[in-house]
Amino acid sequence: xxxxxxxxxxxxxxxxxxxxxxHQLDPEAIRMAAFVCEDPKDKVAFDAHWNKILNSSQITQxxxxxxxxxxxxxxxxxxxxxxxxxxxLGREFWGRGLATQGLNRMLHLVVDPxxxxxxxxxxxGSIRVLxxxxxxxxxxxxxFANGRGEDMEEYILRLDLDQANE
Numbered sequence: 001x002x003x004x005x006x007x008x009x010x011x012x013x014x015x016x017x018x019x020x021x022x023h024q025l026d027p028e029a030i031r032m033a034a035f036v037c038e039d040p041k042d043k044v045a046f047d048a049h050w051n052k053i054l055n056s057s058q059i060t061q062x063x064x065x066x067x068x069x070x071x072x073x074x075x076x077x078x079x080x081x082x083x084x085x086x087x088x089l090g091r092e093f094w095g096r097g098l099a100t101q102g103l104n105r106m107l108h109l110v111v112d113p114x115x116x117x118x119x120x121x122x123x124x125g126s127i128r129v130l131x132x133x134x135x136x137x138x139x140x141x142x143x144f145a146n147g148r149g150e151d152m153e154e155y156i157l158r159l160d161l162d163q164a165n166e
Contacts, residue, residue, distance in 0.1 A: 007098055009062035009074065009105045012054060016063045019070040021046050023090040031148065033088065033120070038146050053077075060109055064102040066093060074102050076110045084116045099129040107133065107159070114160050120145065121153045135159045 023029060024040045039045065053059050059077040063070055064087070072089035085106065089099055107115070117135055119126040127137075135157035145152045 007064055007066045007071065007101045007105075009064055009102055012061050012063050012073065016070050016073070017047075017050055019090070020050070020073055020088070023072060023088055026091050029088070029091055033123070060106070062102075062106060062109075064089065064093075064098055066096075066098055071098050072102070074106045076106060076115065079116070082114070082116045083110060083112060084118065085110075086117070094125065099126070100132050103129060103133045114158050117157045117159075118154045119157065121155055127155060127157075130157050130159075133159065 021043065024046065030040055053061055053075070056077075059075055061073065061075040064072045064074055070090075071093040072087060074085065074087040076083055076085050078084075085103065087099055087102060087106075089102075115135075117130050118141070119130060121127075121140070136159075137155045138158045139156040140153050141156055142151055142153045144150070145154075
């Protein structure tokens with residue numbers, strides 16, 4: 001698998017949503033993400049969720065595009081008093097540097113660190129992406145993970161202004 005030399009992030013277009021939905025159905029991606037919606041196959045819930053996201057002025061949402069293909073999406077959103085980042089790539093794009101590039105580009109759009117992220121403790125790929133972008137593990141949480149059907153731990157990671165895009 002070759003790495004992509006560069007990618008872009010752009011505003012989400014309605015035509016991207018079907019690809020996002022298909023990515024969400026991948027059993028391995030669901031297992032890796034762990035903390036997913038109750039029923040990833042529920043298209044009505046998916047559409048309602050994305051309608052809410054796209055109509056929110058508080059969420060910065062982008063599509064990750066590689067060589068003209070919709071590779072996934074990335075978002076920064078309020079979570080309590082904090083800003084959190086989340087991303088999802090189609091499995092065919094894993095391990096090719098897209099998540100790291102997309103996250104670095106997204107971090108340039110967010111002006112108010114600290115920024116937080118969460119990753120299942122065994123999701124080594126996602127943890128590595130976050131750490132490459134300057135995030136540090138600051139805690140652990142245990143909660144029910146729909147993608148695993150059981151309680152599991154997740155790391156809480158934090159990016160401060162002095163760590164951004166190191």
